[in-house]
Amino acid sequence: MGRDYFQITLIVLGFIATSLFAVFVWREAFPEYKIYQKNYVALEKFRSTYTGEAPPDFSIGIKQIVILKEDKGPAKIDRCISCHVALEYSHFSATKIARDLNGNIIYNEDGIPKQITNEDDVWARLDLEILKLEKSNQNSEAEKLRSLKTAHVNGNIFDVKKVLKMHPLMGAETRPFEFHPIEEYGCTSCHNGNGLGLTTIKRMDLFLMGSMKLNLRGLYLNLMKRMSSMTRNSLKITTENRVMMYYFKPHLFLLGL
Amino acid sequence: MAEFQGKRRESWGEYLINLPSMFVRSIFRHNYPNNDVDRSEIVFKNFFLHFHPVKCHKHSLDPFYTLGLGTITTSLFLILTITGIILMFYYIPTEDRAYEIMKDWQDTTPFAMMYRNMHRWSAHMMVLFVFLHMSRVFYTGSYKGMRKFNWVIGVILMVLTLLLSFTGYLLPWDQLAFWAITVGSNIAGYVPNLPGFENNVNRVMLLASTSVGQDALIRFYVLHVAFLPLITGTLIGVHFWRIRKDGGLSRPPDRIRPDPYRVVQRSDTKESFAPGVKRTYGLMELVKGTCPTVDKGPYNFVFTWPHLLRAELVAFMLTLVLVLGLSFIDAPLEEPADPSKPTNPSKAPWYFLGLQEMVAYDAFWGGVGFPTLIVIGLMLIPYLDRNPHGSGYWFHRSRYLAIFLYTAFMTWQGILIVIGTYFRGANWGFVWPWVENYARH
Numbered sequence: 001m002g003r004d005y006f007q008i009t010l011i012v013l014g015f016i017a018t019s020l021f022a023v024f025v026w027r028e029a030f031p032e033y034k035i036y037q038k039n040y041v042a043l044e045k046f047r048s049t050y051t052g053e054a055p056p057d058f059s060i061g062i063k064q065i066v067i068l069k070e071d072k073g074p075a076k077i078d079r080c081i082s083c084h085v086a087l088e089y090s091h092f093s094a095t096k097i098a099r100d101l102n103g104n105i106i107y108n109e110d111g112i113p114k115q116i117t118n119e120d121d122v123w124a125r126l127d128l129e130i131l132k133l134e135k136s137n138q139n140s141e142a143e144k145l146r147s148l149k150t151a152h153v154n155g156n157i158f159d160v161k162k163v164l165k166m167h168p169l170m171g172a173e174t175r176p177f178e179f180h181p182i183e184e185y186g187c188t189s190c191h192n193g194n195g196l197g198l199t200t201i202k203r204m205d206l207f208l209m210g211s212m213k214l215n216l217r218g219l220y221l222n223l224m225k226r227m228s229s230m231t232r233n234s235l236k237i238t239t240e241n242r243v244m245m246y247y248f249k250p251h252l253f254l255l256g257l
Numbered sequence: 258m259a260e261f262q263g264k265r266r267e268s269w270g271e272y273l274i275n276l277p278s279m280f281v282r283s284i285f286r287h288n289y290p291n292n293d294v295d296r297s298e299i300v301f302k303n304f305f306l307h308f309h310p311v312k313c314h315k316h317s318l319d320p321f322y323t324l325g326l327g328t329i330t331t332s333l334f335l336i337l338t339i340t341g342i343i344l345m346f347y348y349i350p351t352e353d354r355a356y357e358i359m360k361d362w363q364d365t366t367p368f369a370m371m372y373r374n375m376h377r378w379s380a381h382m383m384v385l386f387v388f389l390h391m392s393r394v395f396y397t398g399s400y401k402g403m404r405k406f407n408w409v410i411g412v413i414l415m416v417l418t419l420l421l422s423f424t425g426y427l428l429p430w431d432q433l434a435f436w437a438i439t440v441g442s443n444i445a446g447y448v449p450n451l452p453g454f455e456n457n458v459n460r461v462m463l464l465a466s467t468s469v470g471q472d473a474l475i476r477f478y479v480l481h482v483a484f485l486p487l488i489t490g491t492l493i494g495v496h497f498w499r500i501r502k503d504g505g506l507s508r509p510p511d512r513i514r515p516d517p518y519r520v521v522q523r524s525d526t527k528e529s530f531a532p533g534v535k536r537t538y539g540l541m542e543l544v545k546g547t548c549p550t551v552d553k554g555p556y557n558f559v560f561t562w563p564h565l566l567r568a569e570l571v572a573f574m575l576t577l578v579l580v581l582g583l584s585f586i587d588a589p590l591e592e593p594a595d596p597s598k599p600t601n602p603s604k605a606p607w608y609f610l611g612l613q614e615m616v617a618y619d620a621f622w623g624g625v626g627f628p629t630l631i632v633i634g635l636m637l638i639p640y641l642d643r644n645p646h647g648s649g650y651w652f653h654r655s656r657y658l659a660i661f662l663y664t665a666f667m668t669w670q671g672i673l674i675v676i677g678t679y680f681r682g683a684n685w686g687f688v689w690p691w692v693e694n695y696a697r698h
Contacts, residue, residue, distance in 0.1 A: 006567050013574035020581040024371045062365060074354055077361065196361045 032199050033082040034060060035151045036163050040085045042148055043122050043164065047091060050125065058085070062198065065186045078186040078195035086164040088176050091120045093166035097174050105174060113174055123149075123161055153200060296560045306566070308497050312558040313565045316508040320568070322397070322651070323506060326390035328572035331493065333383040335573075336580055340376040341482065348428065350478035352471045355430035356593040363590070374584035380422045382580065384608050387418045395638070395663050398647035398656060399507035405639035407499040410492055412635045417489045419608060424481040426606050427474060435594035436603035438477070439469050444605065444616055447624035468596065509649040511557060601683045610677030611670050617685050 037060050044055035063085065067076045086092040096118035098106040106114045118124075126145055133142035151158045167176040180190075188195035267275065287298035297311045316322060347362045347369075349355060363369045391411060394400060400408035427438040446460030456467050465472035500506065559565075605613050615623030647653030652660060682688030 006571060009571050010567065010574060013571065013578055016578050017574060017581060020578065023585075024368060024581075028367045074357060079365070194360065196357070197364045199364070 032151075032153050033062065035153065036083045036160060037085055039148050039151065039160050040164050043126070046126065046129070046145070046148075047122050051120075065183055067184070067186050076186060076188075076195070078188050079198055080187040080191075080193075080195060081182075082198055083163055084165075087167045087182065089166055090118070090175065091122050092164055093118055094121050094124065096120070097169075112172055113169070115169075156200070158200065290562050293560065296562045300561045306561070308494075308501065309561045309565060310501055310505060311561055313561055314505055314508055315557045315559055316649075317506040318559070318564055318568050322508075324389075324393060325568070325572035325575070326386055326393050328569050329576045330383060330386045330390050332573040332576035333379045333386060333580070334489070334493065336576065337376060337379045337383065338486065340372045340379065341486075343372045344376060345482055348478075350428070350474050352430070352474060352594075355428065355474065356590075359429050359431075359590055370587060371584055374586070374588050375580050376425075377588035378583040378586070379580050380425060381607075382576075382583070383418055384422055387415050391415060391635075392663075392667065396660060397507060397649060397651050398653055399649070400639040401507075401642065401645065401648040403503045404499070404507065407496060407503065408639045409636045410496050410499070412632065414489065414492050414496060415635075416632060417485055417492065421481060421485045421489065422608070423606060424477040424485065427469070427477045428481065429590055430474065430594045431589075431591040432594055432598070432600055433589055433591045435469055435596070436600045437605050438473070439599075440603045440605045440613060441609055442469065442473075444609070444612055444624040447616070447620045449621070469594075470596075507649045602681055602685055604677070604681070607674060607678050610681075611673035613685075614673045614677040614681070617681075 037058075041055070041058060041060070044058070047053070048055050061082075062079060063081045064077050064079045065081065067078075069075065081087060090096060094117070095115040098114040098116045100106055108114050126148065130142045130145050133139075133145070149160055151160050151163070167182075169176060169178075170180060173179055186195065187193075286302040288295045290296040290299040300306045300309050300311045347358060347366070349358050359373075363373055394408065394411065423438075423441055426441075427434045442460055442463050445463050446457040448457065448459040450457045450459075461467060463473075463476075464470075465476045604610060612624060612628055615627055617623070642659055644655055644659065647656045679690035680687055
């Protein structure tokens with residue numbers, strides 16, 4: 001028996017090492033962004049049940065915007081759209097542009113399009129469907145749909161409604177990114193944060209702490225002003241502006257500036 | 258009259274039958290080690306095992322004597338080499354790429370964070386285990402007799418481990434790395450300068466510049482991935498080789514030599530010198546003694562395969578489990594390095610915080626004088642210790658003074674490190690560790 005201790009220790013240690021490694025494999029196999037992407041696919045499928053439209057083509061994987069530098073140097077990469085896959089879809093917005101009977105956009109006195117409730121909003125339709133299913137006592141179906149609204153990540157519960165949401169219309173825009181194309185600006189040029197990160201903790205913790213909103217207010221106001229003035233004057237953006245906006249400085253936020 | 262013509266040419270049938278075993282034998286020069294001859298040969302003829310002795314003393318296998326500390330340190334070095342090579346495939350040692358590559362890589366490449374964490378934690382653990390191994394060797398008096406110089410090599414290996422860890426610290430190029438290396442290189446700059454030089458020569462040689470920048474980064478990178486590992490690997494080899502030449506690990510002399518017992522060949526793994534010998538032995542010499550030992554092995558020695566190798570495997574697996582377990586704690590990657598924004602306090606890596614604490618009292622003596630004296634003093638221990646007893650015993654009674662001095666010295670260093678790590682805040686002022694401002698290593 002005395003001699004077997006070594007063997008038993010070896011077997012136990014091998015088992016522990018394998019299971020520890022298995023946890024890492026598990027982590028790699030189910031990254032956070034796939035949760036949101038799967039929810040997105042399910043929501044599109046849900047939408048196709050009542051619109052009759054086929055769900056748009058979508059492949060699960062890391063999505064990124066690569067912005068080459070004007071001159072030389074490493075490209076800037078934003079991977080935010082790996083989780084925020086619905087930024088460009090109007091059916092992920094609670095509001096829509098108001099139009100009159102002829103289909104013309106209704107503007108308010110500032111020249112900004114008026115917004116009204118969007119009846120095509122997937123999230124609103126989802127809530128209605130859940131209510132309907134609960135009334136007819138199809139609780140398992142309702143639970144299935146309700147599970148799309150939250151994501152469980154490392155013990156945190158995140159609101160998927162906030163992840164899968166259309167980008168708000170800035171200034172006189174009538175569709176998302178009309179006057180600030182996402183493939184030209186990326187995300188972190190305005191929103192800061194770590195564009196390379198793919199997890200909430202690494203990329204979005206500043207948002208969660210609330211410090212980023214405060215810092216962004218100035219940027220947002222500035223951008224909105226520029227957007228509305230640009231619509232009046234021209235859509236051209238000078239190179240200087242772009243270069244300035246590419247500058248990556250998350251440390252300013254970490255230091256609370 | 259028939260003359261021997263050499264080996265007979267095989268027929269095709271014989272050739273085909275013998276082909277698999279011939280192929281296996283062309284790779285492995287021994288049979289499967291299920292008997293004593295092959296147990297000897299596998300160690301003797303295998304490149305990777307041949308730095309072991311064929312047989313080793315049972316005392317060396319006692320896990321409570323060595324605590325496996327040397328093997329654990331070697332295992333950490335192996336893990337560091339493997340994970341380090343994986344990191345090298347991605348890393349770019351330039352100022353404007355290093356940080357972004359780290360961030361990019363660790364967030365998108367499968368298992369990247371695991372490898373980086375393993376590398377980081379193995380490095381910290383290696384510093385710790387080198388120190389623990391050195392303490393074991395001291396407390397068991399294993400540096401005595403023939404082993405004096407191996408202790409010196411061990412001290413050099415300790416310094417190399419610290420340098421390896423220190424040079425690797427800069428590579429992520431975040432604020433933590435940048436300011437830790439700035440502090441570390443400032444400590445190196447407390448060496449009195451050569452006359453006629455504007456900047457401290459020692460510091461400039463370390464950084465290849467007057468401040469931490471691109472030149473320092475490439476210098477630290479080459480030191481970290483090529484120069485220092487090469488020297489360390491070589492010296493580890495010398496360290497092992499000397500242990501073998503000194504007759505294995507230190508141990509107390511065998512007190513009794515009982516009558517040799519006759520070993521019976523058994524079908525299980527009990528060792529013996531098999532009756533069905535594969536070799537013939539000639540008479541070498543005649544010796545005088547009370548007990549002729551025929552058909553017996555040396556008393557208390559067991560075969561390296563499987564006993565020693567199994568023990569080493571256990572130590573390796575323990576290390577792997579330790580490192581993998583620690584790897585769930587993510588290695589830090591702070592804001593990108595910014596020379597215009599010094600952190601306060603700027604702290605060196607934890608194993609240098611004892612030095613930094615001493616530097617706070619006196620720059621030259623704390624940063625240069627004492628550390629040099631400490632290293633030289635450690636190397637001189639075997640030459641100053643005149644007590645011939647106690648080798649192979651934990652805390653031998655005759656060595657009370659040596660043990661007291663070593664323990665007092667190491668406790669003092671440990672206290673300095675703890676103070677430097679947890680009790681020093683902005684401007685190196687005293688803070689309580691539960692006040693937010695302590696080192697983030």
